[in-house]
Amino acid sequence: MALVQAARLGDILVESKIITRDQLKQALEIQASSRERLGAVLLANGWVNEEQITFARSVQMDVSYINLNEADPDPFAVALVPYEIAHHYHILPLSLHESGDSHEGRLRVAMTNPWDIEAIDLVQRQIRMRIEPILASRPSLLSAIQTAYHGAQGTAHETSITDSVALGQLILEGPIDVFEDIDVDETMRQSDQAPVIKFVNSLFSDAVFRRASDIHIEPQQRDFQIRYRIDGQLQVIRTAPRKFLAPSVSRIKIMAEMDIAERRLPLDGRIALKIDGRNIDLRVSTLPTQYGERVVMRILDRSATFLKLEQLGFSTRNDTAFRRLIEKPTGMILVTGPTGSGKTTTLYAALNAIKSDNTNIITCEDPIEYKLEGISQSAVNERSGLTFARQLRAVLRQDPDIILVGEIRDTETAEIALRAALTGHLVLSTLHCNDAAGAFHRLMDMGVPAYLIGSTITGVVAQRLVPRLCPDCRRVDDDPDQIRLMRQLGGYTDDDDLRCFERVGCSSCNHTGTRGRVAVHEVLLVNDEIRRLTIEQAVTRQIRTSALESGMIPMIRDGLDKVSAGLCALDDVLRKVDSVDED
Numbered sequence: 354m355a356l357v358q359a360a361r362l363g364d365i366l367v368e369s370k371i372i373t374r375d376q377l378k379q380a381l382e383i384q385a386s387s388r389e390r391l392g393a394v395l396l397a398n399g400w401v402n403e404e405q406i407t408f409a410r411s412v413q414m415d416v417s418y419i420n421l422n423e424a425d426p427d428p429f430a431v432a433l434v435p436y437e438i439a440h441h442y443h444i445l446p447l448s449l450h451e452s453g454d455s456h457e458g459r460l461r462v463a464m465t466n467p468w469d470i471e472a473i474d475l476v477q478r479q480i481r482m483r484i485e486p487i488l489a490s491r492p493s494l495l496s497a498i499q500t501a502y503h504g505a506q507g508t509a510h511e512t513s514i515t516d517s518v519a520l521g522q523l524i525l526e527g528p529i530d531v532f533e534d535i536d537v538d539e540t541m542r543q544s545d546q547a548p549v550i551k552f553v554n555s556l557f558s559d560a561v562f563r564r565a566s567d568i569h570i571e572p573q574q575r576d577f578q579i580r581y582r583i584d585g586q587l588q589v590i591r592t593a594p595r596k597f598l599a600p601s602v603s604r605i606k607i608m609a610e611m612d613i614a615e616r617r618l619p620l621d622g623r624i625a626l627k628i629d630g631r632n633i634d635l636r637v638s639t640l641p642t643q644y645g646e647r648v649v650m651r652i653l654d655r656s657a658t659f660l661k662l663e664q665l666g667f668s669t670r671n672d673t674a675f676r677r678l679i680e681k682p683t684g685m686i687l688v689t690g691p692t693g694s695g696k697t698t699t700l701y702a703a704l705n706a707i708k709s710d711n712t713n714i715i716t717c718e719d720p721i722e723y724k725l726e727g728i729s730q731s732a733v734n735e736r737s738g739l740t741f742a743r744q745l746r747a748v749l750r751q752d753p754d755i756i757l758v759g760e761i762r763d764t765e766t767a768e769i770a771l772r773a774a775l776t777g778h779l780v781l782s783t784l785h786c787n788d789a790a791g792a793f794h795r796l797m798d799m800g801v802p803a804y805l806i807g808s809t810i811t812g813v814v815a816q817r818l819v820p821r822l823c824p825d826c827r828r829v830d831d832d833p834d835q836i837r838l839m840r841q842l843g844g845y846t847d848d849d850d851l852r853c854f855e856r857v858g859c860s861s862c863n864h865t866g867t868r869g870r871v872a873v874h875e876v877l878l879v880n881d882e883i884r885r886l887t888i889e890q891a892v893t894r895q896i897r898t899s900a901l902e903s904g905m906i907p908m909i910r911d912g913l914d915k916v917s918a919g920l921c922a923l924d925d926v927l928r929k930v931d932s933v934d935e936d
Contacts, residue, residue: 684811
């Protein structure tokens, strides 16, 4: 290339069309009399700016160039290098590039002098990574250093976490002693460093931007992983050096009002944030492991728009059945499924559909996940002794017509809720079990009398959330084996026209092939026969068989119908649903 071959600064600027040949000629004439550097002459006359001069120098020196006015340094990278070193040697870490083991990565840094061997050697020795220097202009670099290190409640002498963390070795041969004594004051100081604050804040905002439902921080022997659960699937976002772990976890624990000195016991806490104008709550849980504290944070977007019933993904028959349930004045409706299957969203949509000026609706939740207009919501507080059972007793004294119990966790709560349904209230709640028919024996296992269960439950909804195929890039899969499997599992006939789709990936779905999630359901309506079987404590398989004979669509069939409609992939449905219907 002509630019690379050009050795003189002026020729590079002309070839880059930054200045004209006449401007270069005038500048050289001025330089001959003033003996100033050519760059200074061009700047003084306003023919170039600092970034253009720096770009030309990068071509001249054959090194990479970056305009820091348009860059966003990675907080992970910034935290590797202490502020004093960055300020003294005019170095700004930009990004960390892994290459297998964490100690073999390389760190990209912006510098005003990419040939400063002393600075490069110093940083390489400290972080045990190879340095990749990139040229930046002096004004933008100095400004970017101050922003990166002092942009979040910092002081003029903040340092990074590199030189003050006890677990600073990148190569560790055995389990970490997570029970060793720690200096609480020092740990708090580290967690208040600007790079740590910026990293934790960027972790939260990035997860919300990617539509993650959970953030996982998972210590390992040599490093630690950060994973997000997006559309129900865990994805590795990055691997980071261990030296980030302790201060970052401490920062999160401080924000969640948890005891940072306690690392021997699991802890729970909550963080309230505002990200891009949205009210976000984080449920924080820590767990001691052999390599350090593991942290999982559930993300709750309080400003999320509530779904209407028609947006929940019910099939026509299931939608009709579910509406019949919630329009009853009394009885209990249960929504079952594992954690993160959208049970609460379904119940909120139901409440929104049936609320009116003539009904008194009160909820009993732990915590209140979303605000519902026109509905009284109350929160459980286990720490202060306000349990579901105690709160539910108080709710019953408030003359409710409809009650939502966030979750049935124990016998006492179950019995109070069922007796409320028996005495003229409509009660909605969630329960952890595999399928709709299993809800009855799940309550019996809790010790609830079978007659009480059979007399009060009017219906059970079981659901799962499956990744939704991106409509912009999904592709029909004509594999006959897939279609044959669908016919076998779903009980389809040869006359049923089935299709199967596969994920591809495009810019709309961040090249994952999926965007959002779709729910698959089965809706069990309790009739006289199911009520009799429940009171007689019949096995779950008998209850399920009776429900199917009465017209219940099994969850696997509902999922396969959505596969054929192009909403989800077959393997995703089978992974979430197939085991439920093996009976």
